Amino acid sequence: MSEIKVSCEALRQTEEICRKFHNDPGELISILHETQNTLGYLPLPVQRVIARELGVPAQKVYGVVTFYSFFSMVPKGKYPVSVCLGTACYVRGSDKVLEEFKRVLGIEVGETTPDGKFSLDCLRCVGACGLAPVATIGEKVYGRLNPSDIKKIVAEFDA
Amino acid sequence: MINLTIDGRPVSVAKGTTVLDAAASVGIAIPALCHIDLKGTCVKNSPASCRICVVEIEGRRNLAPSCATMVTEGMVVKTNSARVVRARKTVAELILSDHPNDCLTCPKCNHCELQKLVTRFNIREMTYKGEQSERKHEQTVAITRNMDKCILCRRCESVCNNVQTVGVLGAIRRGFDATIAPTFDRMFSETDCTYCGQCVAVCPTGALTERDNTDRLLDDLCNPDKIVVAQPAPAVRVALGEEFGYEPGTIVTGKLATSLRRLGFDYVFDTDFAADLTIMEEGAEILHRLKAYLGGDKSVKLPIMTSCCPAWVNFYEHQFPDLKDYPSSAKSPAQMFGAIAKTYWAQKMGIPREKLVVVSIMPCLAKKYECEREEFKVDGNPDVDYSISTRELARLIKRSNIDFRCLEDTDFDKPLGESSGAAAIFGATGGVMEAALRTVYEVYTGKTLPRIDFQEVRGLEGIKEATIDLAGFPLKVCVAHTLGNARYLMEKLRKGELDYHVVEVMACPGGCIDGAGQPYHHGNVEIIKARARAIYAEDAGKPIRKSHENPDIQKLYKEFLGEPMSERAHHLLHTQYFDKSIK
Numbered sequence: 095m096s097e098i099k100v101s102c103e104a105l106r107q108t109e110e111i112c113r114k115f116h117n118d119p120g121e122l123i124s125i126l127h128e129t130q131n132t133l134g135y136l137p138l139p140v141q142r143v144i145a146r147e148l149g150v151p152a153q154k155v156y157g158v159v160t161f162y163s164f165f166s167m168v169p170k171g172k173y174p175v176s177v178c179l180g181t182a183c184y185v186r187g188s189d190k191v192l193e194e195f196k197r198v199l200g201i202e203v204g205e206t207t208p209d210g211k212f213s214l215d216c217l218r219c220v221g222a223c224g225l226a227p228v229a230t231i232g233e234k235v236y237g238r239l240n241p242s243d244i245k246k247i248v249a250e251f252d253a
Numbered sequence: 254m255i256n257l258t259i260d261g262r263p264v265s266v267a268k269g270t271t272v273l274d275a276a277a278s279v280g281i282a283i284p285a286l287c288h289i290d291l292k293g294t295c296v297k298n299s300p301a302s303c304r305i306c307v308v309e310i311e312g313r314r315n316l317a318p319s320c321a322t323m324v325t326e327g328m329v330v331k332t333n334s335a336r337v338v339r340a341r342k343t344v345a346e347l348i349l350s351d352h353p354n355d356c357l358t359c360p361k362c363n364h365c366e367l368q369k370l371v372t373r374f375n376i377r378e379m380t381y382k383g384e385q386s387e388r389k390h391e392q393t394v395a396i397t398r399n400m401d402k403c404i405l406c407r408r409c410e411s412v413c414n415n416v417q418t419v420g421v422l423g424a425i426r427r428g429f430d431a432t433i434a435p436t437f438d439r440m441f442s443e444t445d446c447t448y449c450g451q452c453v454a455v456c457p458t459g460a461l462t463e464r465d466n467t468d469r470l471l472d473d474l475c476n477p478d479k480i481v482v483a484q485p486a487p488a489v490r491v492a493l494g495e496e497f498g499y500e501p502g503t504i505v506t507g508k509l510a511t512s513l514r515r516l517g518f519d520y521v522f523d524t525d526f527a528a529d530l531t532i533m534e535e536g537a538e539i540l541h542r543l544k545a546y547l548g549g550d551k552s553v554k555l556p557i558m559t560s561c562c563p564a565w566v567n568f569y570e571h572q573f574p575d576l577k578d579y580p581s582s583a584k585s586p587a588q589m590f591g592a593i594a595k596t597y598w599a600q601k602m603g604i605p606r607e608k609l610v611v612v613s614i615m616p617c618l619a620k621k622y623e624c625e626r627e628e629f630k631v632d633g634n635p636d637v638d639y640s641i642s643t644r645e646l647a648r649l650i651k652r653s654n655i656d657f658r659c660l661e662d663t664d665f666d667k668p669l670g671e672s673s674g675a676a677a678i679f680g681a682t683g684g685v686m687e688a689a690l691r692t693v694y695e696v697y698t699g700k701t702l703p704r705i706d707f708q709e710v711r712g713l714e715g716i717k718e719a720t721i722d723l724a725g726f727p728l729k730v731c732v733a734h735t736l737g738n739a740r741y742l743m744e745k746l747r748k749g750e751l752d753y754h755v756v757e758v759m760a761c762p763g764g765c766i767d768g769a770g771q772p773y774h775h776g777n778v779e780i781i782k783a784r785a786r787a788i789y790a791e792d793a794g795k796p797i798r799k800s801h802e803n804p805d806i807q808k809l810y811k812e813f814l815g816e817p818m819s820e821r822a823h824h825l826l827h828t829q830y831f832d833k834s835i836k
Contacts, residue, residue: 136340138437151420160425160438 100139112147119148135169171213178218178228188227194241257328265696272319287406288320289776294762295829298411342374361459388826395448395621404461408764409452417736445571449564449760450618469732481610483518488616488680488765491787495772496647497657502783507662523665525672527590532800535583536692537817556753563623564760574832582827587613591636592825597813613640618770639803642770671805681788682734682764683710686757691799698724734759
């Protein structure tokens with residue numbers, strides 16, 4: 095795995111967040127949450143900074159980041175795609191919608207396209223079960239999806 | 254005292270005792286797997302994660318892990334009820350369901366704790382067949398990692414983090430994908446790993462083992478164009494016997510020398526010789542710094558720290574590069590041996606460097622890394638070609654049809670095989686300090702030591718201190734073993750709060766006698782203690798007990814090196830350290 099280059103500004107922000115939590119190792123998860131919310135992801139150099147600030151091994155930080163699916167080590171795409179795999183969507187075929195997104199974008203869940211445009215995730219319920227199966231791209235919600243719609247939808251953003 | 258009943262027998266133990274230990278005190282050996290407790294050292298792991306050690310406790314609905322359950326007054330425990338025996342077997346079967354079934358060719362075969370449990374629980378088939386997780390394999394110069402065999406007991410993580418404070422190994426991901434990995438799931442070589450190998454020493458299965466160099470050695474021993482020279486470390490001779498059924502603590506020095514000859518080594522020398530040489534150089538450096546300090550030079554780096562332990566060297570190069578001028582520049586005995594064998598001795602014998610193969614037999618895995626260091630090579634040819642562990646030697650002896658127990662005793666070859674008792678004790682924590690004190694005292698004061706044994710620096714205590722009267726000067730010394738204790742001292746040094754003149758550090762608990770290349774102790778600290786006793790018995794039985802009185806060392810200086818810390822000695826026997834911190 096090659097290390098993603100991170101701006102000095104991002105590292106400085108990370109330090110600031112750690113200090114806000116008094117560099118307390120017991121606050122590791124809160125610090126990771128806030129850092130991810132600020133930077134959008136938790137690349138290895140950021141994890142190193144957190145480890146140094148808290149005085150814990152980098153591997154411990156990495157262990158927590160890889161344990162919780164909420165944390166991500168790759169930046170999200172400009173258009174983050176989330177496919178709902180909640181019960182209602184699932185029974186109406188959202189797994190096939192997800193497969194089609196994977197095929198069209200050429201990436202797996204948790205990955206980002208090389209051009210940085212799209213990232214793909216799954217989630218559980220956006221509160222629009224009546225529209226199942228549902229996916230969101232950024233803030234926009236797409237309902238009653240059929241795998242055959244996906245190519246066209248992606249093309250709208252790719253234009 | 255707490256009174257309880259285990260399997261119908263009354264037991265009385267101190268408060269705070271685990272059910273597992275309470276049972277052991279009356280001869281009931283509850284099986285355990287993730288649990289390890291090397292009592293008297295800080296090596297301990299009791300996450301109660303494997304559930305092998307479960308017992309039935311009256312009044313409790315669920316079975317309890319005995320390694321993490323404390324005794325209470327009146328407790329009634331059953332360790333062998335049908336329910337417990339069945340549950341334990343199921344737990345083992347579930348562990349097996351995600352374990353490669355290749356025991357026959359596994360490097361840990363016959364030493365595997367999981368394998369022993371499978372036999373003990375009478376498991377005769379793979380009950381649960383399912384998907385097996387695929388995990389990483391890695392071969393470093395020192396350690397072999399096959400995480401398919403990992404049972405997630407976390408022993409390695411405990412020693413790497415809590416005992417050694419290296420912090421490289423840790424659990425990552427979750428569920429079926431969970432594994433133990435070095436920092437950022439990288440290779441050991443890309444992390445702060447010191448190759449101390451204590452993870453290997455405690456791994457119950459074949460997930461972490463040594464890099465095996467025995468085939469390479471066999472090839473060299475069979476090659477008529479090579480002159481192969483052996484140098485076994487002090488700690489090897491007090492542990493090797495265990496592999497052949499001897500009681501722990503049996504000294505097998507004579508049989509060791511004979512077995513090496515039978516294997517086909519052309520010359521059987523001794524790292525102990527070079528340990529005496531180390532004392533000459535390190536002792537001179539101690540006196541040099543001390544005299545400068547007493548002469549008013551405030552820039553001199555004190556305390557001077559020992560530098561024989563290669564894992565400790567890796568530790569400060571990675572984690573305390575700002576303090577790398579404190580340790581002595583003296584190379585380790587094994588490397589000094591290589592440097593002298595390939596110059597002084599090779600020239601004497603008329604053997605060209607490239608024909609000579611120097612093999613060290615070490616209780617250590619970090620030594621495998623040490624001999625690969627670029628600064629220990631001349632035109633790409635290493636001073637020590639490679640290192641094998643005590644365990645590897647035992648395997649090679651068995652493979653070569655040598656009945657170890659029937660071997661006669663022989664001596665090491667001269668001149669690089671002569672050694673003092675001071676060299677013998679290098680294998681135990683405090684030994685290098687004691688050996689140095691014997692020489693430093695006599696060289697500094699010009700007087701004979703009133704008593705040769707420095708009991709105050711012996712034993713398993715993590716950090717030992719002593720003040721030695723050096724003709725009126727109070728020499729303050731400190732001995733630490735495990736890298737966690739070393740870190741404690743280094744952090745104090747960084748703050749300018751470390752008030753000693755000389756500090757010894759060994760990375761492994763108890764020193765080299767519990768090195769990662771030694772026969773497995775399986776959590777039994779009595780084995781370590783027996784080895785320590787043997788080390789001091791070996792010393793006491795030697796006619797010469799001070800390094801500077803070793804006649805072949807005196808001859809080496811007279812014929813070749815001149816004085817300790819001479820230009821030639823400096824060139825051959827001293828080294829430098831590098832900043833290897835990961836930015």
